[in-house]
Amino acid sequence: MLRAAQSGTPRPAGGTAVTKTTATDRRRRPLVALLTAQYLSAFGNAITIVTVPLYVLHTTGSTTTTGLAGFLGALPLIFAGAVGGVLVDRFGGRRLSVLSDLSAGVLVVLIPLLDATTGLPIPLLFALLFTRTVVATPATAARMTLLKPVIEDAGARLESVNSWYQAAPRLGLVVGAPLAGLLIAASGSAVGMYVDAATFLVAAALVAFAVPVAEPRKRGGGAAAGPGFFGQLREGMALVRTMPVIGAMTAFVVVTNFLDDAFTPLFLPVYAQEVLDSSAALGWFLGAVGVGAIVGTLLYGPASRTFLSNRRYTLFGCFAVVAVLRMMLYFEPGAIGVTVICFLVGVAGGPLNPMLSTVMLERVPEELRGRVFGLTGAMALTSAPLGVLSAGLLVDLAGLRVPMLCFSLVYLVLIAVSWRWPSLRAMDERPGADDGRDQPAVPEQGPATAPDTDPETRSGEGAGVR
Numbered sequence: 001m002l003r004a005a006q007s008g009t010p011r012p013a014g015g016t017a018v019t020k021t022t023a024t025d026r027r028r029r030p031l032v033a034l035l036t037a038q039y040l041s042a043f044g045n046a047i048t049i050v051t052v053p054l055y056v057l058h059t060t061g062s063t064t065t066t067g068l069a070g071f072l073g074a075l076p077l078i079f080a081g082a083v084g085g086v087l088v089d090r091f092g093g094r095r096l097s098v099l100s101d102l103s104a105g106v107l108v109v110l111i112p113l114l115d116a117t118t119g120l121p122i123p124l125l126f127a128l129l130f131t132r133t134v135v136a137t138p139a140t141a142a143r144m145t146l147l148k149p150v151i152e153d154a155g156a157r158l159e160s161v162n163s164w165y166q167a168a169p170r171l172g173l174v175v176g177a178p179l180a181g182l183l184i185a186a187s188g189s190a191v192g193m194y195v196d197a198a199t200f201l202v203a204a205a206l207v208a209f210a211v212p213v214a215e216p217r218k219r220g221g222g223a224a225a226g227p228g229f230f231g232q233l234r235e236g237m238a239l240v241r242t243m244p245v246i247g248a249m250t251a252f253v254v255v256t257n258f259l260d261d262a263f264t265p266l267f268l269p270v271y272a273q274e275v276l277d278s279s280a281a282l283g284w285f286l287g288a289v290g291v292g293a294i295v296g297t298l299l300y301g302p303a304s305r306t307f308l309s310n311r312r313y314t315l316f317g318c319f320a321v322v323a324v325l326r327m328m329l330y331f332e333p334g335a336i337g338v339t340v341i342c343f344l345v346g347v348a349g350g351p352l353n354p355m356l357s358t359v360m361l362e363r364v365p366e367e368l369r370g371r372v373f374g375l376t377g378a379m380a381l382t383s384a385p386l387g388v389l390s391a392g393l394l395v396d397l398a399g400l401r402v403p404m405l406c407f408s409l410v411y412l413v414l415i416a417v418s419w420r421w422p423s424l425r426a427m428d429e430r431p432g433a434d435d436g437r438d439q440p441a442v443p444e445q446g447p448a449t450a451p452d453t454d455p456e457t458r459s460g461e462g463a464g465v466r
Contacts, residue, residue: 031154031161033210034146037203038165041101041139042172044199048108049173050180051192052129058189059115065122072126076133087138089368093145096138098208104136105200112190136200141373146211148361148369153212158361160301162354167297170350174290245363246372248423249356254383255414256319259407260349261384262391263326264289267404270395271329271338281335288342296350303351311355311427316415321348323411330405359427 056069088096107128114120151161184192264286272282300308308314325345329338364372394403418424 028154028156030150030211031156033206034143034150035161035164035168037097037101037206038143038168039172040199040203040206041143042168043176044172044196044203045169046172046176047180047183047192047196047199050177051184051189051196054184055111055189055193056125059120059125060122069126069129073129073133076130077137083138088142088145093142093369094207094211097142097146098204100135100137100139100142101200101204101207104132104139105197105204107132107135108193108200109197112193116190139203141369143207144357144361144373145366145369146207148366150211157301157304158358159304159354162358162361163297163299163301163304163351166353166357167294170290170293170297174287174294244423245426245429246360248418248421249359249427252315252414252418252424253356256411258383258387258390259410260387262387262407263345266388266391266395267329267400267407268342270400271404274400275332276335276338278335281338284335284339285342288339289346292343292346292348293350294346296347297354298350299347300351300354304355308351308355311359312424314351314355315424315427316419318348318352319411320415323408323415326408326411327405330401330408332401 052073053066053070057063057066060066111120111125111128114124147161147165148158151158154161180192180195183195268285269282272278272285322345325341325348328341333341360373361369391403391407394406
């Protein structure tokens with residue numbers, strides 16, 4: 001009894017468990033902060049999609065000016081991602097994410113402030129919208145480079161977190177766009193611009209204060225300086241060419257983006273107007289696609305443990321289901337039938353982005369992630385406008401039903417052609433379990449010579465990230 005009294009106050013029986021819980025929560029805080037910043041950014045982008053056209057139309061009263069503003073706001077997406085990815089690798093993902101969001105927030109808030117005070121000439125408005133996209137785009141690649149380290153620190157599964165991360169743009173559009181419309185109707189478009197700016201600033205603060213610094217590793221122990229800006233850009237291009245699995249996914253997704261981006265902005269509006277004679281039906285179609293995509297994206301996390309564990313079969317299976325569902329539109333089902341089809345198309349396509357992003361995070365070396373994600377994201381946009389343009393020309397020449405059927409059949413042809421690609425089989429090989437062919441050394445003096453692989457593996461887009 002005496003010795004027990006001298007030993008001091010006994011520790012609570014649950015002390016160890018409480019300590020472990022606290023430590024676990026502390027490790028997960030950066031991941032929660034990064035996911036929150038991603039969702040805020042997605043919500044802000046949805047507000048931008050709704051607010052900017054209405055703001056320009058209200059300010060100028062010109063549909064031509066509104067269209068030009070939209071064009072200039074989207075134009076930098078083609079090159080800003082690739083350039084921003086190099087900057088991410090040079091200066092660090094955390095720094096670029098914070099700087100990008102802060103700059104974009106300031107530029108957005110300047111639009112209503114200048115309009116309400118000194119006035120906002122149209123050329124200056126165009127310059128602000130153009131520059132806003134330039135500075136905001138690198139944040140996407142920057143946050144992707146931060147994702148894997150915080151997932152590992154939190155002890156979470158890459159597939160599960162990627163499903164939540166990739167759901168952000170879809171959820172932001174489905175929830176944020178209607179809320180933005182209500183906000184503008186109640187308070188005016190200027191208020192929407194202020195809310196948009198606030199989402200940027202809060203996202204920057206979350207990454208700055210809650211996500212730890214994780215600068216990319218320096219090659220050669222930091223003894224030698226790395227290549228310059230264009231040398232680093234060439235390194236990113238070389239990796240896409242020389243790593244077969246990345247090249248194959250890139251080629252595959254570039255083709256499917258060509259087909260996908262004709263569906264929502266062209267086929268569905270024309271179908272609603274010409275077949276159903278109902279513009280209101282388009283809202284139901286788009287909402288169904290968005291909700292279905294959210295469901296499919298979030299389901300990938302748990303499903304990746306079971307029936308979606310084989311990534312190659314998931315890639316082919318999802319696109320095959322999408323193709324068959326879209327082919328059903330040839331038979332012109334009613335509004336309810338099309339709405340159900342749109343929902344199922346969204347569900348079937350939902351797992352693709354998180355799955356492909358997971359493969360890239362596993363395969364791409366840490367010091368190249370920024371430029372590879374930025375480069376492939378920019379390349380993804382090159383085929384989309386061509387798809388819309390081609391579909392529009394075909395509809396004018398042959399009507400609606402035949403082009404819809406043809407675009408759907410191309411999915412099945414693509415699956416048949418790529419079924420035997422050995423490169424795509426590597427999607428299911430975890431790093432360290434293969435012979436190293438998909439883990440090339442980072443080139444020191446410029447791009448490496450591309451290996452003699454199938455032509456299909458040497459072109460295209462990356463990871464389906466839009």
